[in-house]
Amino acid sequence: MFWRKSGVIVLLCFLLFAFTACSNExxxxxGSTDKKQKATLTVWIHxxxxxxxxxxxxxxxxxxxxxFKKEYPNVTVKFEEIPxxxxxxxxxxxxxxxxxxxxxxxxxxxxxxxxxxxxxxxxDDLLGDYNKEDFDQTSLEAVTYKDKMYGLPLLKEVQTYxxxxxxxKELGGDPNKLPQTWDEFNTLAEKAVKKGYYARNYExxxxxxxxxxxxxxxxxxxxxxxxGKIAINKPDAVKGxxxxxxxxxxxxxxxxxINTVDHLPLFLEGKMLAYWGTxxxxxxxxxxxFKDYAIGSPLKEAKTATFGTTGMFxxxxxxxxxxxxAQLVKSMTSTESLEAFNKLTKYVPPRKSAASIYDGDKDxxxxxxxxxxxxxxxxxxxxxxxxxxxxxxxxxxxxxxxxPKQAADGAAKAIQAEMDK
Amino acid sequence: MNxxxxxxxxxxxxxxxxxxxxxxxxxxxxxxxxxxxxxxxFLWITEEKFSLSNFLYIVVNAKFMxxxxxxxxxxxxxxxxxxxxxxxxxYIFAKKEFPFKxxxxxxxxxxxxxxxxxxxxxxxxxxxxxxxxxTYMPLIVPEIWGILGVFFVRQYxxxxxxxxxxxxxxxxxxxxxxxxxxMLPMSKPVIATVGTFAxxxxxxxxxxxxxxxxxxxxxxxxxxxxxxxxxxxxxxxxMAGSVLSFIPxxxxxxxxxxxxxxxxxxxxxx
Amino acid sequence: xxxxxxxxxHWNKHAMIYIFLVPxxxxxxxxxxxxxxxxxxxxxxxxxxxxxxxxxxLKNWIYFLSDEIAWKAxxxxxxxxxxYIVPTMALxxxxxxxxxxxxxxxxxxxxxxxxPVVTSFVVISxxxxxxFKGTESGFINSFLGLFGIEPQLFLSDSLQAMxxxxxxxxxxxxxxxxxxxxxxxxxxxxEYYEAAKIDGASKWNIFWKITFPLLMPIHFYVAIITxxxxxxxxxxxxxxxxxxxxxxxxxxxxxxxxxxxxxxxLGYASVLxxxxxxxxxxxxxxxxxxxxxxxxxx
Numbered sequence: 001m002f003w004r005k006s007g008v009i010v011l012l013c014f015l016l017f018a019f020t021a022c023s024n025e026x027x028x029x030x031g032s033t034d035k036k037q038k039a040t041l042t043v044w045i046h047x048x049x050x051x052x053x054x055x056x057x058x059x060x061x062x063x064x065x066x067x068f069k070k071e072y073p074n075v076t077v078k079f080e081e082i083p084x085x086x087x088x089x090x091x092x093x094x095x096x097x098x099x100x101x102x103x104x105x106x107x108x109x110x111x112x113x114x115x116x117x118x119x120x121x122x123x124d125d126l127l128g129d130y131n132k133e134d135f136d137q138t139s140l141e142a143v144t145y146k147d148k149m150y151g152l153p154l155l156k157e158v159q160t161y162x163x164x165x166x167x168x169k170e171l172g173g174d175p176n177k178l179p180q181t182w183d184e185f186n187t188l189a190e191k192a193v194k195k196g197y198y199a200r201n202y203e204x205x206x207x208x209x210x211x212x213x214x215x216x217x218x219x220x221x222x223x224x225x226x227x228g229k230i231a232i233n234k235p236d237a238v239k240g241x242x243x244x245x246x247x248x249x250x251x252x253x254x255x256x257x258i259n260t261v262d263h264l265p266l267f268l269e270g271k272m273l274a275y276w277g278t279x280x281x282x283x284x285x286x287x288x289x290f291k292d293y294a295i296g297s298p299l300k301e302a303k304t305a306t307f308g309t310t311g312m313f314x315x316x317x318x319x320x321x322x323x324x325x326a327q328l329v330k331s332m333t334s335t336e337s338l339e340a341f342n343k344l345t346k347y348v349p350p351r352k353s354a355a356s357i358y359d360g361d362k363d364x365x366x367x368x369x370x371x372x373x374x375x376x377x378x379x380x381x382x383x384x385x386x387x388x389x390x391x392x393x394x395x396x397x398x399x400x401x402x403x404p405k406q407a408a409d410g411a412a413k414a415i416q417a418e419m420d421k
Numbered sequence: 422m423n424x425x426x427x428x429x430x431x432x433x434x435x436x437x438x439x440x441x442x443x444x445x446x447x448x449x450x451x452x453x454x455x456x457x458x459x460x461x462x463f464l465w466i467t468e469e470k471f472s473l474s475n476f477l478y479i480v481v482n483a484k485f486m487x488x489x490x491x492x493x494x495x496x497x498x499x500x501x502x503x504x505x506x507x508x509x510x511x512y513i514f515a516k517k518e519f520p521f522k523x524x525x526x527x528x529x530x531x532x533x534x535x536x537x538x539x540x541x542x543x544x545x546x547x548x549x550x551x552x553x554x555x556t557y558m559p560l561i562v563p564e565i566w567g568i569l570g571v572f573f574v575r576q577y578x579x580x581x582x583x584x585x586x587x588x589x590x591x592x593x594x595x596x597x598x599x600x601x602x603x604m605l606p607m608s609k610p611v612i613a614t615v616g617t618f619a620x621x622x623x624x625x626x627x628x629x630x631x632x633x634x635x636x637x638x639x640x641x642x643x644x645x646x647x648x649x650x651x652x653x654x655x656x657x658x659x660m661a662g663s664v665l666s667f668i669p670x671x672x673x674x675x676x677x678x679x680x681x682x683x684x685x686x687x688x689x690x691x
Numbered sequence: 692x693x694x695x696x697x698x699x700x701h702w703n704k705h706a707m708i709y710i711f712l713v714p715x716x717x718x719x720x721x722x723x724x725x726x727x728x729x730x731x732x733x734x735x736x737x738x739x740x741x742x743x744x745x746x747x748x749l750k751n752w753i754y755f756l757s758d759e760i761a762w763k764a765x766x767x768x769x770x771x772x773x774x775y776i777v778p779t780m781a782l783x784x785x786x787x788x789x790x791x792x793x794x795x796x797x798x799x800x801x802x803x804x805x806x807p808v809v810t811s812f813v814v815i816s817x818x819x820x821x822x823f824k825g826t827e828s829g830f831i832n833s834f835l836g837l838f839g840i841e842p843q844l845f846l847s848d849s850l851q852a853m854x855x856x857x858x859x860x861x862x863x864x865x866x867x868x869x870x871x872x873x874x875x876x877x878x879x880x881x882e883y884y885e886a887a888k889i890d891g892a893s894k895w896n897i898f899w900k901i902t903f904p905l906l907m908p909i910h911f912y913v914a915i916i917t918x919x920x921x922x923x924x925x926x927x928x929x930x931x932x933x934x935x936x937x938x939x940x941x942x943x944x945x946x947x948x949x950x951x952x953x954x955x956x957l958g959y960a961s962v963l964x965x966x967x968x969x970x971x972x973x974x975x976x977x978x979x980x981x982x983x984x985x986x987x988x989x
Contacts, residue, residue: 429789429792429794430794430796432785432789433789433790433796433797433800436786436789436800436804437800437803437804440803440804440806440807440862440866441803441806443807443815443818443819443822443862444806446818446821446822446830447814447817447818450821506711509707509711510711510715512707513707513708513711513712517705517707517708519705519708519712525716529719529723532719532723532724532727534971534972534975535727535968535971536919536922536923536964536968536971537923538923538925538944538947538964538967539726539727539730539964539965539967539968540722540723540726540727540730541951541964542730542733542951542957542960542961542964543725543726543727543729543733543961544726545951545957546729546733546738546957547725547726547729562722563722565718566715566718595703595706596703596704596706596707597706597707600707621808621809624811625809625810625811625812625813627811627812627813627925627926627929627930628925628926628929628944628948631929631948632948632952643811643812643813646813646814646817647813647929647930650813650816650817650820650930656821659817660817660818663813663814663817663818666811666813666814667811667814670809670810670811671806673809674802674805674806674809678805681805681809681870682801682805682870682873682874
């Protein structure tokens with residue numbers, strides 16, 4: 001009896017092995033764009049706005065769905081909201097299980113990682129006419145990887161300085177003549193520390209896109225060059241490390257900068273001279289009734305530069321309706337869609353024809369202007385996976401265990417190791 | 422040991438306060454419509470900030486109720502099936518004779534000595550192929566029985582006197598009758614223990630659902646609450662969520678605490 | 692006829708086994724045994740989440756030997772268990788002694804001490820994060836401020852972060868060690884105490900000379916349970932620190948999770964899972980050797 005049983009077990013194991021070893025079917029491809037066809041398309045979106053505005057965001061997406069339905073009456077578009085945290089894992093997990101969305105949202109460095117794995121559908125031949133000239137050039141570059149287009153831009157973000165004008169005046173600064181260079185800012189920062197304020201925020205728990213790369217670029221350095229060479233420990237780039245280290249050691253940024261993720265409350269409470277943030281931070285300030293602010297330049301050392309991602313919609317390589325999904329992406333990034341979306345989320349619309357939503361909005365005009373300096377991150381397949389390591393090197397530097405140069409060398413080594421994997 | 426002075430109450434009270442304080446902070450914080458409150462949490466309520474807005478927000482906006490339902494589904498089903506299988510298998514291993522009985526039992530027992538994380542990756546690959554990702558299946562199917570519960574019931578039933586069942590067998594009762602009429606009623610406490618353990622471990626599990634659920638609609642309350650924590654923190658909302666997700670555990674705790682304690686006493690410890 | 696009769700008799704005798712045990716054995720094979728063997732196979736492959744796996748022999752295992760972060764994760768986990776095991780056992784024993792006095796109301800206190808055990812990590816982590824905020828306004832920091840101690844970074848400090856996580860685990864788990872010890876104390880026969888009292892031994896002596904040694908099996912059992920538990924710590928590292936700062940709270944399981952489900956290297960993550968298994972297994976063996984002396988009350 002036992003032998004019969006154990007035989008069953010062995011057999012089962014074998015069957016399972018066979019089952020797991022050979023179940024990689026080819027995903028069905030393509031599909032036509034007959035206007036009458038029936039299909040359900042799933043789109044994964046994220047909370048682009050604070051919780052209070054969630055209802056409005058749902059309306060914007062509902063509007064996009066309806067716009068598409070006018071063109072394709074038999075297609076249902078389902079929007080599912082996914083939290084930001086661990087979204088890469090969530091998307092890949094779903095795709096591996098042959099589920100997942102037809103269309104989802106990515107940012108350029110993730111797009112490079114995904115495209116490199118071959119899980120995205122290139123859109124060049126699927127889109128047809130999407131009024132290409134209307135998109136600004138930098139945003140089109142951001143959705144392109146190895147000469148193939150993988151998405152269409154939905155939003156542009158830009159990081160820059162917001163100053164607390166009350167504190168600024170107290171330190172003898174002038175809201176109409178805000179710092180333009182590192183030196184000017186650091187002079188103000190030292191005054192702020194003397195008066196018992198923090199000079200700026202520093203959310204070390206966030207990715208280096210916000211905490212290191214902008215300063216590397218401003219110093220004229222690069223993280224990984226266009227032809228894939230590591231440059232993060234070249235003298236120019238090390239200046240970025242030195243700048244951060246200087247802020248921390250001189251107490252210009254709070255002590256918990258090492259790995260905190262949110263300093264905005266400190267700025268809103270009036271304990272901080274400047275806040276390095278985005279249009280989203282601005283929206284929160286307005287919501288909280290914080291009025292004494294002025295928007296300044298992202299600063300320059302060798303050149304003016306900042307980080308600003310380009311959010312895009314891409315089509316999954318798993319999608320059974322790639323052509324239709326591409327048309328949906330096109331519709332969701334039309335002038336009308338971009339106007340509705342960016343008006344609510346306070347991002348910079350990547351189409352010139354949608355820029356008019358900020359006519360009369362002084363703040364957004366300024367941000368739109370700075371958007372031209374915004375780089376979309378480091379476009380390389382390893383750029384996402386090395387982030388935790390680079391974060392760790394920065395933390396070691398701030399704790400005083402490593403000099404800026406050593407931290408930069410360590411980061412270079414980590415990138416190299418990741419490339420070799 | 423009967424002449425203990427009143428002084429025992431002093432350390433008891435101190436520890437008691439320390440252990441209950443976090444829960445009170447959670448409760449006070451949940452009524453406080455603020456992102457990052459500071460100061461003395463016990464004065465929050467007395468000030469005029471008391472409001473139910475966090476709870477309203479959670480029930481209306483976050484998918485909290487959906488998460489609670491998911492958690493209930495992936496908890497209740499395993500709880501009942503684990504109780505049932507623990508009872509049946511405990512009976513079989515305690516009272517029935519068949520070849521290799523001991524070997525099979527101890528192989529099963531040996532497997533629970535393995536860290537459960539060892540199973541996550543192979544199961545992940547298997548379940549991907551089954552098309553189970555982002556369904557309830559990976560959270561329910563592996564959990565329908567547990568060897569620990571079987572062990573508990575077996576231990577207990579081995580201590581029951583033989584004459585009862587033998588008498589029943591004499592009267593021509595079959596196994597099922599003996600099991601349902603005699604063994605099951607006598608083992609109620611230990612089966613309740615199995616259920617309690619199963620409830621707590623499934624309700625509180627984080628890693629498994631973190632890996633097997635991908636969309637917000639499928640989250641159990643642990644993963645959902647974790648996503649609230651990692652988002653831009655709103656303390657009041659977090660605490661309101663914590664309170665809501667804590668209520669079921671607290672109810673189970675109130676009613677079944679003694680079984681928990683019994684279970685630990687039963688688990689073969691002298 | 693007689694054969695049919697025998698079959699029927701056999702069926703009657705063993706019906707339960709066929710109906711319940713056999714399906715469970717099949718389930719056991721599919722969901723327990725097979726994955727264990729399968730995961731060993733995975734360690735020899737490069738198994739991406741999407742695409743075809745490739746057999747790469749021992750490459751993952753060799754990579755592990757030179758992987759600094761993996762060794763750091765092991766060290767972090769050991770550090771965590773140092774911070775966690777003894778305090779949990781000691782505090783559990785203290786609480787057990789307190790409720791074992793049998794005074795009025797001890798049952799109520801037993802409930803309070805046990806409450807964190809049934810509470811999920813997610814709930815307690817939220818409170819913990821707020822308590823141990825690394826700024827002046829943090830609750831614990833304000834409290835320390837009363838004594839003139841300057842604000843600590845807690846979760847933002849690579850030395851303190853692990854201690855804060857260990858503290859959370861002690862708070863969460865010592866209720867259950869208390870129950871183990873309480874059960875043990877209850878089963879110590881009264882004659883021992885009577886005899887000691889007649890000899891005029893002090894309470895202190897009674898505890899160290901009688902109670903403590905008699906609890907040996909419990910010590911052993913609790914030590915095993917807490918040690919094995921401590922090597923599987925994940926939730927708080929995931930929720931409170933994401934393994935940082937500077938990987939100082941990256942535990943073995945957290946690193947496994949990162950490698951498997953963020954970096955998408957399932958093959959290497961399986962190696963880490965096996966390393967965890969070896970460590971846990973080794974600890975069980977060592978503890979059996981050191982503490983495995985049975986104590987007889989007779």
